[in-house]
Amino acid sequence: MAAAITGTGVAVPPNVVTNDDLIRIMDTTDDWIRSRTGVASRRFVDPGTGTSDLAAEAALDALADAGVDAAAVDVVVCATMTPDRQNPGIAGAVQHKAGLDATAVFDLRQQCSGFLFGLDLADMLITTGRAGTVLVVGAEVHAGYLPWGDAWDIVLGRVDRAPTADERDLATRHRAWSVLFGDGAGAMVLRDEPGRAASDTAARVGILGSVLRTDGTHADLIEVPGLGSEQRPYADAAQIAAGLHHPAMNGGGLYRLAVETMPAAVQDVLEIAGCKLDDLDLVVAHQANDRILEGARRRLGAGAEVMPSNIEHWGNTTAATLPILFHELRERGRVGPGSLVAFTSFGAGAHWGAILYREPGGAEAA
Ligand SMILES: CC(C)(COP(=O)(O)OP(=O)(O)OC[C@H]1O[C@@H](n2cnc3c(N)ncnc32)[C@H](O)[C@@H]1OP(=O)(O)O)[C@@H](O)C(=O)NCCC(=O)NCCS
CATH class of the missing domain: 3.40.47.10 (Thiolase/Chalcone synthase)
Structure with a gap:
């Protein structure tokens, strides 16, 4: 038995935030961000969209790509460090929102390594015969973490005002990490792919x-x-x-x-x-x-x-x-x-x- 990736999908939110957009609310430059991090722009959801929404969209995209019916998914593994709420995790919501009949769902809390650990779990489930089809999803909505308060509307160009001194000070204090992150989701469908003799790598x-x-x-x-x-x-x-x-x-x-x-x-x-x-x-x-x-x-x-x-x-x-x-x-x-x-x-x-x-x-x- 071997776990093969038979479909992939993504979901990225609509709001594009460039480095120049960030300059409106914090002391930074496009050159600093690009040269230290490589990031030129990132995407963010609107309030009301949770991580499970992006995750479910990516999951359905991956299932369509694999040509696999939702009913065929045995296990869903979701990795996120930004769940919709403190508890429960998002895997149940993803199951529900994507219309999956999976008998078991897992939430993983390994942050940036969550998807990698999820792939390994999928491999274990498939190669031990415990599951035939496993959906692994990695999804994040970092927008809620960011200390921008009402200044979000300035970042998104939705109001024509300068940030207050307090807003600018707060955003600048958190600039080292906040310029790095963006929202998004990706998913893979893994299924058993009969391989050749295990001894022949x-x-x-x-x-x-x-x-x-x-x-x-x-x-x-x-x-x-x-x-x-x-x-x-x-x-x-x-x-x-x-x-x-x-x-x-x-x-x-x-x-x-x-x-x-x-x-x-x-x-x-x-x-x-x-x-x-x-x-x-x-x-x-x-x-x-x-x-x-x-x-x-x-x-x-x-x-x-x-x-x-x-x-x-x-x-x-x-x-x-x-x-x-x-x-x-x-x-x-x-x-x-x-x-x-x-x-x-x-x-x-x-x-x-x-x-x-x-x-x-x-x-x-x-
Ligand atoms: C975050 C990171 C880019 C900062 O780069 P750095 O060269 O270490 O920068 P420092 O933290 O030493 O800060 C250097 C200066 O830049 C300033 N600075 C930090 N963020 C800034 C920003 N967005 N814009 C402008 N200046 C900034 C600091 O305030 C500091 O100023 P000072 O010298 O006057 O005190 C770098 O440490 C890094 O890439 N680390 C890995 C972080 C990461 O990948 N995190 C996610 C992993 S899960």
């Missing part, structure tokens, strides 16, 4: 190997410190006033760990599967920041053609970056029969890893 298809890692000692590199069970009450005005509901980020620490761990995980998974770097057609890496990607490329010895970036248009969509990028590469014909692809990510927690995948339909089919 070159002939195997689907997910060939996986390396997942967690080091909880790094949990404070990026976290939302408030609004949780450690607090009593878990939500109150004092925490909001102290800004504990916004992410706190150690940008330098994240950079160093991400650049080190993603290439190492790719090397490890290649070794486990008996493959070499030169065998890879693509490395689909988490789109946290173009500088991280550049550092990871250097360390791995891979060029931008093999390890591409799309952060310029979407920003960091956290759990959605891997499926959105893979979908775009597939649409552009970069994934064909027999393509060998490494997925890799690093995210808050800290969780990271790599998964090796071979697209069916190549020489193994001969």
Whole structure:
């Protein structure tokens, strides 16, 4: 048995926010954001649209692409760090909104690595015979996190006024992390694809190997410190006033760990599967920041053609970056029969890893 990706889909919201739009409410420049992060624009939902709405849209897109009926989905795995509400998670809402009859749904909380962990779970379910069709979705609505209050209307060009001094001060204090993120969703349908003998790596298809890692000692590199069970009450005005509901980020620490761990995980998974770097057609890496990607490329010895970036248009969509990028590469014909692809990510927690995948339909089919 082998878990193969038979369909992909995406959902991105309509509101495009460029770096110049951000300049209206904070002290920053297009040059600073582009040169430090690679982001030129990102998308945001309107109030009232939740993560499960984007997730359900991407799920239906992926099912249509796979030609799979909603009734055939056995398990739904949803990864997000921005659920519609504190609880429950979004997987039940996605099941409902997409009209799926899945018997079981999972919510994963591995932030930027959520989709990667979801792929591995799908592989385990399929290769053990527990499920025939698994839908994995990564989705985020970061808009609610952003400390822009009424200044959102200025960002979106919906009012003609300058921000107040307080609005500008708040947005500027949070500029290091807030310029990185965007909203979006991506989904994949995975199904059993009978592969060849497991001993013959070159002939195997689907997910060939996986390396997942967690080091909880790094949990404070990026976290939302408030609004949780450690607090009593878990939500109150004092925490909001102290800004504990916004992410706190150690940008330098994240950079160093991400650049080190993603290439190492790719090397490890290649070794486990008996493959070499030169065998890879693509490395689909988490789109946290173009500088991280550049550092990871250097360390791995891979060029931008093999390890591409799309952060310029979407920003960091956290759990959605891997499926959105893979979908775009597939649409552009970069994934064909027999393509060998490494997925890799690093995210808050800290969780990271790599998964090796071979697209069916190549020489193994001969
Ligand atoms: C966030 C990141 C781009 C910041 O880059 P950096 O070079 O480390 O910048 P620093 O935080 O040291 O700040 C340098 C200066 O730029 C300023 N700055 C921060 N954000 C800014 C912005 N959006 N616009 C203009 N200036 C900004 C800082 O205030 C600081 O000014 P100072 O020197 O006067 O104090 C970088 O650390 C990074 O890419 N880290 C990884 C973060 C990430 O990927 N997070 C998501 C992972 S899940």
